[in-house]
Amino acid sequence: MYLTRFRVNTGRSDARQLLGSPHRMHGAVNMSFPTPPSREGSVPRVLWRVDRNATSETILYIVSPTRPDLxxxxxxxxxxxxxxxxxxxxxxEDFLAALHPGDTWGFRLTANPVHNIRHEYVKEGERTKRAAHRTPRHQMEWLLKRQEQAGFEIVEKPVERRLLPEGDAYELIVRDQVPMRFRRPPARAGKNDVQLTRVTFDGRLRITDTALFRRTLTHGLGKAKAYGCGLMTLAPVRGAA
Known part of the structure; x- marks a missing residue:
């Protein structure tokens, strides 16, 4: 497995076109591998994420089973x-192998928090329709519901640091959310445009199951992985137990 960091030159028009279209960026990332990335569920897939850290720094992160050529x-x-x-x-690989239960890390995750709902306009034969979570509270709940199966737990805040009686219990924030709509490639132009909401979480977590957590880091979390969602990265936390 490899982790790649690429700084995007946002002053170029081609770069801005890539950043504005997850489909284009998905294609550009895939073209960085001589052999097309596998889509089998049991095989680690290519994950990518764009972080806009400042006006002058936009970083593309890629996690992949083989080394890319960018x-x-x-x-x-x-x-x-x-x-x-x-x-x-x-x-x-060495980083993944060094992870252990009980380790505490800062993390960033860009994901597509969705849920299934019933609508009166759902087509006959379709029981539910997928919809995005719109509020930070529901987006956080989406992540909290998946933490156990993903091999980690979000660190709880000490009671004295909680600003609200409820809804502020975890070391977790929604840093931003970006509604996106873009067209599929011409071969699929007859289908609906792609609509999704990308949400970025920052927080602290504790590893509970190393095997499950390594899978989360290499297979991604949630839907829309082809469009820049699902990739979690870690950072050391000062004073972590």
Whole structure:
């Protein structure tokens, strides 16, 4: 497994087009691998996420079972005249192997929190329709419901640090949410456009099941993984127990 970091040159029009279309970015990421990435559920898939950390820093993260070659992305959305390669790839296996139950980490996850609802306009034969969670409270609940099966638990805040009587019990925030709508490729133009809401969570977690957690990091969490959702990354926490 590999973790790759690529800085996007947002001053270029091609880069802005990629950032505005998850479908285009999905294609650009896949083109970075000589062999098309597998879509089998048992095989770690290619995951990607875009972080806009500041006006001048937009980072594309990729987790993949094989090492990518981002030369094409540099030409399209980087600094091709620079002496630097334009991306950094790290071996991920050693990091994954060093994770243990009880370890505490800061994390960031961009996901597509959805639920199934009933609508009067649902087509005959369809029992429910998938819809996005709209409020931070419901988005957080979506993640909390999945933490056990994903091999971690969100760290609870000490009572004295809770600002509200309820709804503020965890080290978890919704940093932003971005409703998106974009067209499928021409071959599928007869179908509806893709609509999804990408939500970014920041927080602290504690590993409860190493095998499940490693799978979460390499297979992703939730829906719309092809469109920049599902990738969780970790960061050390100062003073973590």
């Amino acid at each position: 030369t094409g992305l540099v030409q399209q959305a980087g600094w091709p005249a620079s002496d630097e390669p334009g991306w950094t790839t790290f071996a991920y």
